[in-house]
Amino acid sequence: MSEGEGRPEISLRLLEIFDAIMRCGTTVEAAQQLGISQPAISNGIRQLESQTGVTLFERLHRRLQPTEEAVALHEDIKPVFALVRGFAARARDMRQGMSGRLRIIATPPLGHTVAPLAMRRFLKNRDGVSVAYDVRRLEHVIEAVQSGHADLGLALGIDRHPMVNVETLARTHMVAVLPDAASSEDSSVDARFLGSSDFIGLEIESRLGQMVRAAFERDGVRYQPRVEVRYCATAAVLVTAGIGTAVIDPFTAAFQGAPGMTVRSFLPPIEIAAVMITRKGVPRSRLLHAFISEMKTALSDFQAGGARVIAAP
Structure with missing residues (x-):
């Protein structure tokens, strides 16, 4: 030995x-x-x-x-x-949720509007925290969360999915956006009014695009967009340019609002949910809980600012 x-x-x-x-x-x-x-x-x-x-x-x-x-x-x-x-x-x-890295992916309606406001408050006084942030289409958001490449997904127009957890943060309604020249004095417009002029439709393969088309059909109006776009933000830009009218989410309408565009309620109402998407079977970190809390606050502030958002129960 x-x-x-x-x-x-x-x-x-x-x-x-x-x-x-x-x-x-x-x-x-x-x-x-x-x-x-x-x-x-x-x-x-x-x-x-x-x-x-x-x-x-x-x-x-x-x-x-x-x-x-x-x-x-x-x-x-x-x-x-x-x-x-x-x-x-x-x-x-x-x-204490003051250190670590959070990976967030969102679809454009939330990713380019409310989520950045939540992130700004989330990062304040958290010098030890970093965020990987991306904005993609819905199918990419779901895939990233399911595969574990993202801790949290944010999206509109999805209520459930068999491969991931979907939790509603807030409920709201789509709105009509019109060039000032085509603006109506009424507080709301319907599919017949929008269908009587050039209309900018959302990509029909998208969930929001399908919802808009269904609303037109419920009102007995032929759905025939003069221009079809992928994103609500693109539709807002074209409306501002005077190309036509559109139906988009209220977040994009509020943040993309510019001279030349009027926002009105749309009938028949199209309810959509602002949701968070998480991976099944994975516990949430304190960091994730903290960001979710800030996201709920941002949505609440958006509502308080006059947007048509209904807080989820």
Whole structure:
């Protein structure tokens, strides 16, 4: 058997006691810092000296004087305990939602409007937090959350999905947007009014596009867009240019609002849900809970500002 073989391994706790005494200078202060008794500190040092076979302290007038060997050994373990203290601090920040990385993906109606407002407040006073943020189409949002490439998805016009969790944050209604020249004095317009002039439709393969088409059909109006676009924001830009009317989500209408465009309620009403999408079977971190809270607040503020948003129960 080689020399030293069979000796008990030195525990991290004994090294922690050694480090505390070297930094504090007395067993009393070391005991207070570690939250243990003074006899436990003294016993730990005796055990460490026994295991190492090295005298670490000279006992002079009820004080412990580090030996040269103790000073040299402490230099070796300083980086270890710096890492331990850093680990503890980072864990505490994570526990309090003040550190970490969050991956968020959203469809344009929320990703370019309300979500950035929530993110601004979320990041304030969280210097240790970073965010990976992307804005994509709905199918990409669902795929990213399902595969674990995103922690949270934000979208409109989806109530459920078999592969992910879908939770409603707020409910609202689509609105009509019209060039000022085609504006109606009424507070609301219907499909017949919009269908009587050039209409800008949403991509029919999209969920919102299908909802708009169904609303036209319910009103007995032929759905025949002069221009078809993929995104609500694009429709708003074309309306502002005077190309035609459109039915889009209220978030885009509010944030894309510009001179030349009028917003009206649309009949028959098209209710849509603002939802968050999360991965099944994965618990939510404190960081994620914190962002969700800010997102709910942002939606509530949007509602308070006069937008037609109904807070989810």
